[in-house]
């Protein structure tokens with residue numbers, strides 16, 4: 001195929017088999033015991049198949065992101081970015097949860113922009129909260145927001161599933177929400193495209209296959225440039241449409257920044273790149289808008305940040321997920337069984353438990369496999385490499401888990417432990433709990449210092 005850029009070729013090779021992804025998700029829901037999750041997936045799949053999509057785009061979320069990208073590219077060109085340069089970026093929606101969004105530069109000058117669909121799920125959640133408040137509805141308190149976020153994060157950490165509790169908002173708020181979700185997707189794509197347009201990270205050409213070296217690393221100034229460029233382009237795009245352009249552009253950007261902050265804090269043991277502190281990014285965005293928009297944003301941001309901080313701490317002081325409390329909100333309804341919600345609370349408690357108690361629990365869990373408890377004690381003592389050896393973790397896998405340059409999510413750490421414990425012969429019904437405990441104990445020593 002002549003004329004195909006390296007990024008386009010990589011995108012084609014990575015092109016997802018969405019049927020396979022659905023089958024995998026259904027399997028994980030079933031494994032987690034979430035029967036309504038399986039039903040919801042099947043309904044969503046039927047809906048996808050019935051939706052007239054964009055030509056050549058099978059997944060409607062990918063189609064949505066593609067449209068959002070085209071819009072923000074138009075805004076970028078209007079605000080002075082080079083159209084030719086932008087045409088060499090290739091965008092891909094990914095079902096992988098081990099990256100939020102990243103731009104991979106190639107030697108021929110093209111870039112592959114990868115955006116994870118779970119980041120968009122989280123953006124949509126923050127947009128819904130913003131839509132409710134901006135449309136004048138009250139009744140959504142920080143504790144409910146924190147509870148819903150906590151449900152999402154626990155389910156991601158344990159099962160690798162990106163699911164929100166059904167969160168219905170009334171008419172005007174729903175309209176506003178859908179406009180905001182569009183802005184958030186435009187901002188996410190715009191941020192990455194500014195990295196590409198400005199040639200950020202072009203020196204990072206030597207990444208190895210299967211390793212992620214996100215451009216969002218190191219130089220924080222580049223992150224501010226990417227935020228500022230994306231926000232300006234988004235504002236221009238919004239000005240061409242109906243509605244309060246300043247508020248829409250700002251809230252789209254804020255929702256995206258909050259979603260990245262929330263995932264990085266809750267889901268990653270290490271993230272390859274460090275975004276500047278969310279509060280600094282937010283401050284910079286607020287400085288770009290007028291006083292009235294800024295004042296309203298500050299009022300709404302307070303509870304959202306408070307809830308996000310509460311929902312992303314997994315430690316003894318954490319406020320655990322409480323299904324009854326969240327379901328008491330007039331906006332939340334869910335087909336999930338009480339048993340499933342209780343299971344989420346239990347996993348939450350497990351990941352927030354004092355470490356010594358966790359070790360004692362594992363010692364009782366499977367006395368027939370002494371290497372399980374032995375390794376667990378090493379993990380609790382911060383001796384991760386020895387713990388891996390004791391559990392018989394594949395040395396190559398162990399090296400990757402220990403390598404501070406490779407991003408690592410809590411869920412992939414747990415899955416590696418699950419594999420090791422299964423191979424070790426740990427009783428089948430103890431593997432899930434033991435692997436959650438192992439990942440919890442390992443997390444502090446595997447974090448980037």
Ligand SMILES: [Zn+2]
Pocket residue numbers: 191195215216222223226
């Ligand atoms: Zn970035």
